Amino acid sequence: MKIAIRTPLIHSLPLSHHGGCNVWLKMESSQPTGSFKLRSAAKICRYYAERGATAFISSSGGNAGIAVAHSGRKLGLPITVVVPESTPARAKQLIEQEGARLIVHGKVWSEANDYARSLATDEVIYLHPFDHPLLWEGISTIVDEVISDGLKPDAVILSVGGGSMLSGIAQGLEKHQSDHIPVYAVETPGTASFNASLNAGKLVRLDKVSGIATTLAASQVCENAFNVASRLDVRSVLVSDHEALNACRRFLDDHRVLTEPACGVSLSLLYDRKISFNPADNVLVIVCGGASVTLKGIAG
Numbered sequence: 696m697k698i699a700i701r702t703p704l705i706h707s708l709p710l711s712h713h714g715g716c717n718v719w720l721k722m723e724s725s726q727p728t729g730s731f732k733l734r735s736a737a738k739i740c741r742y743y744a745e746r747g748a749t750a751f752i753s754s755s756g757g758n759a760g761i762a763v764a765h766s767g768r769k770l771g772l773p774i775t776v777v778v779p780e781s782t783p784a785r786a787k788q789l790i791e792q793e794g795a796r797l798i799v800h801g802k803v804w805s806e807a808n809d810y811a812r813s814l815a816t817d818e819v820i821y822l823h824p825f826d827h828p829l830l831w832e833g834i835s836t837i838v839d840e841v842i843s844d845g846l847k848p849d850a851v852i853l854s855v856g857g858g859s860m861l862s863g864i865a866q867g868l869e870k871h872q873s874d875h876i877p878v879y880a881v882e883t884p885g886t887a888s889f890n891a892s893l894n895a896g897k898l899v900r901l902d903k904v905s906g907i908a909t910t911l912a913a914s915q916v917c918e919n920a921f922n923v924a925s926r927l928d929v930r931s932v933l934v935s936d937h938e939a940l941n942a943c944r945r946f947l948d949d950h951r952v953l954t955e956p957a958c959g960v961s962l963s964l965l966y967d968r969k970i971s972f973n974p975a976d977n978v979l980v981i982v983c984g985g986a987s988v989t990l991k992g993i994a995g
């Protein structure tokens with residue numbers, strides 16, 4: 696039984712036009728839960744389920760929590776998701792819709808996360824939202840699919856929150872001997888924990904995070920994402936909240952797909968031509984998606 700699905704890889708005429716290159720979209724927005732997080736969640740839940748896990752606990756009020764809830768439902772195992780008081784009603788609704796038990800605990804994510812971790816046992820497995828090799832392995836299948844569809848990208852554009860996407864894509868590129876190509880890692884100024892770490896030459900924790908791209912709001916990226924930057928040609932780019940929102944709106948018109956601003960940051964690189972690509976370049980954009988978005992939420 697498949698949990699995460701093989702997503703479409705489509706050539707985008709409008710984005711190719713705006714970006715001045717050949718743009719290919721990997722439509723992770725088409726995953727059943729609306730984001731690539733289903734690849735990572737399904738991978739880790741299946742792994743532990745095969746080794747006797749009887750339940751799972753997650754601490755994400757975002758796409759990771761929704762993906763764990765979905766995976767648990769598919770595997771027939773109960774899921775608990777602990778979220779902080781700040782979690783929007785929409786996110787809670789999506790988690791409960793998947794049949795998970797929702798616990799609201801703590802003011803911020805770290806408090807909810809500590810509580811979730813404290814509930815774990817040998818059979819009740821705690822799942823970190825972005826920092827685990829099995830999560831990255833699940834995400835690396837994006838590259839497997841792109842290569843098997845016959846595309847050898849000249850560059851990749853992706854969004855960075857806690858760094859599981861960057862870690863997984865890097866793993867996939869290394870597996871397919873494509874780790875020489877540039878990887879554009881995009882954040883907003885208010886969530887720029889990866890950018891801050893690159894600039895400092897060491898892992899940095901932001902004092903506060905802010906802005907519209909709440910899905911990218913990890914105050915510190917995982918250590919592996921930072922290490923990837925020393926092996927691959929990773930280039931950090933920042934995109935304003937305004938540009939991210941605008942890119943979501945343009946993408947909705949061009950491709951009829953609604954995405955979170957966390958995804959809009961990557962699309963903005965092309966819509967706003969922030970990078971000068973060679974016209975012959977095949978540029979792969981990971982359309983990471985996101986479920987906590989409504990038409991009203993991106994209306995201007």
Ligand SMILES: *Cc1c(COP(=O)(O)O)cnc(C)c1O
Nearest residue numbers: 758856857858859860983984985
């Ligand atoms: C999780 C997520 C991100 C950020 O990915 P990380 O692996 O945390 O860096 C970006 N966009 C969407 C839609 C996400 O769900």
